[in-house]
Amino acid sequence: xxxxxxxxxxxxxxxxxxxxxxxxxxxxxxxxxxxxxxxxxxxxxxxxxxxxxxxxxxxxxxxxxxxxxxxxxxxxxxxxxxxxxxxxxxxxxxxxxxxxxxxxxxxxxxxxxxxxxxxxxxxxxxxxxxxxxxxxxxxxxxxxxxxxxxxxxxxxxxxxxxxxxxxxxxxxxxxxxxxxxxxxxxxxxxxxxxxxxxxxxxxxxxxxxxxxxxxxxxxxxxxxxxxxxxxxxxxxxxxxxxxxxxxxxxxxxxxxxxxxxxxxxxxxxxxxxxxxxxxxxxxxxxxxxxxxxxxxxxxxxxxxxxxxxxxxxxxxxxxxxxxxxxxxxxxxxxxxxxxxxxxxxxxxxxxxxxxxxxxxxxxxxxxxxxxxxxxxxxxxxxxxxxxxxxxxxxxxxxxxxxxxxxxxxxxxxxxxxxxxxxxxxxxxxxxxxxxxxxxxxxxxxxxxxxxxxxxxxxxxxxxxxxxxxxxxxxxxxxxxxxxxxxxxxxxxxxxxxxxxxxxxxxxxxxxxxxxxxxxxxxxxxxxxxxxxxxxxxxxxxxxxxxxxxxxxxxxxxxxxxxxxxxxxxxxxxxxxxxxxxxxxxxxxxxxxxxxxxxxxxxxxxxxxxxxxxxxxxxxxxxxxxxxxxxxxxxxxxxxxxxxxxxxxxxxxxxxxxxxxxxxxxxxxxxxxxxxxxxxxxxxxxxxxxxxxxxxxxxxxxxxxxxxxxxxxxxxxxxxxxxxxxxxxxxxxxxxxxxxxxxxxxxxxxxxxxxxxxxxxxxxxxxxxxxxxxxxxxxxxxxxxxxxxxxxxxxxxxxxxxxxxxxxxxxxxxxxxxxxxxxxxxxxxxxxxxxxxxxxxxxxxxxxxxxxxxxxxxxxxxxxxxxxxxxxxxxxxx
Numbered sequence: 029x030x031x032x033x034x035x036x037x038x039x040x041x042x043x044x045x046x047x048x049x050x051x052x053x054x055x056x057x058x059x060x061x062x063x064x065x066x067x068x069x070x071x072x073x074x075x076x077x078x079x080x081x082x083x084x085x086x087x088x089x090x091x092x093x094x095x096x097x098x099x100x101x102x103x104x105x106x107x108x109x110x111x112x113x114x115x116x117x118x119x120x121x122x123x124x125x126x127x128x129x130x131x132x133x134x135x136x137x138x139x140x141x142x143x144x145x146x147x148x149x150x151x152x153x154x155x156x157x158x159x160x161x162x163x164x165x166x167x168x169x170x171x172x173x174x175x176x177x178x179x180x181x182x183x184x185x186x187x188x189x190x191x192x193x194x195x196x197x198x199x200x201x202x203x204x205x206x207x208x209x210x211x212x213x214x215x216x217x218x219x220x221x222x223x224x225x226x227x228x229x230x231x232x233x234x235x236x237x238x239x240x241x242x243x244x245x246x247x248x249x250x251x252x253x254x255x256x257x258x259x260x261x262x263x264x265x266x267x268x269x270x271x272x273x274x275x276x277x278x279x280x281x282x283x284x285x286x287x288x289x290x291x292x293x294x295x296x297x298x299x300x301x302x303x304x305x306x307x308x309x310x311x312x313x314x315x316x317x318x319x320x321x322x323x324x325x326x327x328x329x330x331x332x333x334x335x336x337x338x339x340x341x342x343x344x345x346x347x348x349x350x351x352x353x354x355x356x357x358x359x360x361x362x363x364x365x366x367x368x369x370x371x372x373x374x375x376x377x378x379x380x381x382x383x384x385x386x387x388x389x390x391x392x393x394x395x396x397x398x399x400x401x402x403x404x405x406x407x408x409x410x411x412x413x414x415x416x417x418x419x420x421x422x423x424x425x426x427x428x429x430x431x432x433x434x435x436x437x438x439x440x441x442x443x444x445x446x447x448x449x450x451x452x453x454x455x456x457x458x459x460x461x462x463x464x465x466x467x468x469x470x471x472x473x474x475x476x477x478x479x480x481x482x483x484x485x486x487x488x489x490x491x492x493x494x495x496x497x498x499x500x501x502x503x504x505x506x507x508x509x510x511x512x513x514x515x516x517x518x519x520x521x522x523x524x525x526x527x528x529x530x531x532x533x534x535x536x537x538x539x540x541x542x543x544x545x546x547x548x549x550x551x552x553x554x555x556x557x558x559x560x561x562x563x564x565x566x567x568x569x570x571x572x573x574x575x576x577x578x579x580x581x582x583x584x585x586x587x588x589x590x591x592x593x594x595x596x597x598x599x600x601x602x603x604x605x606x607x608x609x610x611x612x613x614x615x616x617x618x619x620x621x622x623x624x625x626x627x628x629x630x631x632x633x634x635x636x637x638x639x640x641x642x643x644x645x646x647x648x649x650x651x652x653x654x655x656x657x658x659x660x661x662x663x664x665x666x667x668x669x670x671x672x673x674x675x676x677x678x679x680x681x682x683x684x685x686x687x688x689x690x691x692x693x694x695x696x697x698x699x700x701x702x703x704x705x706x707x708x709x710x711x712x713x714x715x716x717x718x719x720x721x722x723x724x725x726x727x728x729x730x731x732x733x734x735x736x737x738x739x740x741x742x743x744x745x746x747x748x749x750x751x752x753x754x755x756x757x758x759x760x761x762x763x764x765x766x767x768x769x770x771x772x773x774x775x776x777x778x779x780x781x782x783x784x785x786x787x788x789x790x791x792x793x794x795x796x797x798x799x800x801x802x803x804x805x806x807x808x809x810x811x812x813x814x815x816x817x818x819x820x821x822x823x824x825x826x827x828x829x830x831x832x833x834x835x836x837x838x839x840x841x842x843x844x845x846x847x848x849x850x851x852x853x854x855x856x857x858x859x860x861x862x863x864x865x866x867x868x869x870x871x872x873x874x875x876x877x878x879x880x881x882x883x884x885x886x887x888x889x890x891x892x893x894x895x896x897x898x899x900x901x902x903x904x905x
Contacts, residue, residue, distance in 0.1 A: 320351065376390065438502055541560070640673065649666040696733050
């Protein structure tokens with residue numbers, strides 16, 4: 029009730045503001061309102077609130093003329109109360125002076141919060157909820173704030189799947205501070221609620237199973253009792269068919285309003301209900317129907333049913349409509365290309381099922397680039413636009429007129445690069461396919477972005493390509509925005525290897541963006557000269573006195589600076605000593621020295637993803653009283669001079685976590701046919717069985733072939749399917765000499781651990797789940813096939829992390845007569861990869877080989893035969 033005292037009498041009346049009291053004292057005649065000028069307004073009772081602010085909220089001000097009695101004071105009270113700041117308000121006239129009135133606002137402020145306490149939950153959850161609530165000491169505590177806090181807490185737990193959370197908030201008067209309260213928040217979290225069943229109604233042409241597959245963010249709980257599930261689902265479907273027919277306007281929004289306490293925007297994907305994801309999923313269902321020709325399909329009704337403390341059902345009723353078919357397809361506005369050319373790309377014929385997504389893909393956005401928009405934009409038509417106009421023809425047919433506006437061809441004016449704080453601009457520009465003065469090409473733009481990503485110097489997720497068209501001039505500026513990332517690597521590792529199975533330590537430095545031209549510039553050493561895209565690698569391995577290896581390599585990817593001619597020089601010096609472990613004396617040794625020179629270039633045919641690289645390898649193996657089962661001699665020197673050619677093609681989209689594209693290489697190495705030369709000179713008779721092996725293999729001769737291929741295919745979301753194949757063959761020129769003891773293949777293990785294999789030029793191929801399966805003297809033939817499913821947990825360049833599951837098989841063969849690609853040592857397992865810019869690739873694999881000899885791998889004993897493999901630095905071969 030609000031009391032107004034106007035001048036000399038009191039008028040009492042009721043109001044919706046039951047807890048507000050206002051009075052104005054006056055001797056005025058209520059029946060005859062009189063106009064007064066407000067001489068002053070004062071505020072009494074304010075403790076925290078500013079009086080001037082309250083007066084401004086009321087709408088009254090000094091000098092204003094008001095009628096007393098009248099609506100002005102009543103409106104002032106309503107405005108002040110609407111601020112929700114006061115628990116009591118009284119307005120009265122302090123005095124009158126002629127036609128002036130002095131008003132007083134006597135107020136009582138709402139109670140303020142002293143502190144609040146949360147009970148019933150864990151400490152970690154308490155801190156998280158405090159971050160969600162907007163409760164501060166000294167702030168006003170109202171009913172709205174109380175209800176809002178309850179809603180936020182329930183929403184917080186709904187995100188975690190707790191839909192039945194109960195929240196009680198109690199405000200108690202503070203015994204120390206006047207007009208202040210202490211708030212107690214008690215939370216009963218309850219149990220998690222998950223989707224038990226998703227029931228589709230009205231679907232006849234498409235099964236429930238196929239429709240559920242379209243739901244990307246709305247899933248049922250995993251159920252093992254399939255027959256029981258089917259019976260239960262049929263009962264629920266009948267029940268809710270009857271229910272839906274009786275409800276004319278039920279919708280998920282109303283159901284969610286009813287269940288507001290249980291539903292939140294951010295619920296996890298697996299078996300939890302997320303309102304936003306559900307709305308998106310419903311559109312996925314309609315989109316799927318559209319791909320089947322059901323152009324008029326729609327969702328009529330949907331609802332949820334909280335069936336228990338831990339379960340809920342979701343119901344979706346669809347109207348499928350009739351399937352439509354394409355009839356006549358015509359083109360208009362096209363002058364550059366004839367109708368037949370465009371129709372060939374569109375590849376939609378009369379009588380085909382109507383498919384809106386296929387139509388859009390063929391017109392705008394094919395992943396392969398085989399669409400009408402790409403055809404025009406790759407020829408400079410940046411201002412090109414296309415608009416398909418559909419017209420209903422009969423009950424089940426669609427006529428399609430595709431209207432084209434070609435516009436003028438655009439020329440590239442400027443190509444700008446920003447964000448390269450370390451890499452020199454010319455290093456980036458030489459990788460671009462877009463050049464000033466050239467016609468605009470969308471495919472060249474996409475290829476340029478890929479090349480920048482594959483340089484490895486920039487974060488691939490933050491590379492931006494921004495076209496800035498200028499229609500008046502018919503030109504376009506292209507801006508490439510990049511963000512540098514760390515690319516140099518430090519390798520520090522220890523592994524079990526060497527002839528005596530000792531511990532081998534490794535220290536390696538790899539500088540992937542080195543600058544040789546700045547090496548003598550003092551200011552360029554920060555800490556090393558960088559920016560020219562050259563690669564410098566230094567690596568040392570040692571197990572003390574027993575084993576040492578020194579490795580150096582340098583690559584200039586653009587020798588001469590004008591063409592992508594990659595020149596590489598590498599040098600390796602290794603020594604493995606045979607020790608007398610009683611006194612640690614050296615009693616024998618194997619020394620390897622290798623020099624490699626290579627010059628690769630990019631090809632233009634069949635396409636510019638191809639490269640070719642000839643190389644020259646000069647290598648010596650010196651054995652000094654070094655008995656080993658890999659050789660038939662322990663003293664001697666073998667010379668290995670070979671010329672190699674590698675033909676490769678690489679179209680993967682990025683190096684750290686490829687999601688699409690392929691990579692393959694074919695390498696052939698040949699030594700001179702020394703035996704033919706020596707036989708011609710009659711200096712050696714290789715057919716002589718008495719010829720010593722140290723003489724027979726003094727000059728190694730062979731031809732060696734390697735083929736490696738891998739494919740990356742995106743599946744669902746971020747999931748990627750990788751397939752790979754590797755094959756190798758070591759051949760001979762002269763059967764009287766036999767197979768070289770060097771350059772053979774070693775299959776099995778982690779592909780990293782055996783130093784003797786490395787020293788004798790072996791190709792070491794990993795086979796997860798097995799130890800080395802080839803004999804000690806290696807094998808001339810091998811093959812290996814791999815399938816992997818990969819999923820990235822983080823694609824951040826500072827820590828790229830992905831998990832994988834794999835199945836692979838491989839084997840070795842002593843001759844082509846024995847070769848059988850289906851005779852494989854098979855394994856399966858899982859692994860993890862972590863790429864840290866400073867340390868390179870780290871990870872592990874756990875493989876279970878189920879073709880091990882005399883082992884039955886089945887049932888509960890399957891994990892007894894697994895093997896861990898550690899990945900350090902590079903992915904095993």
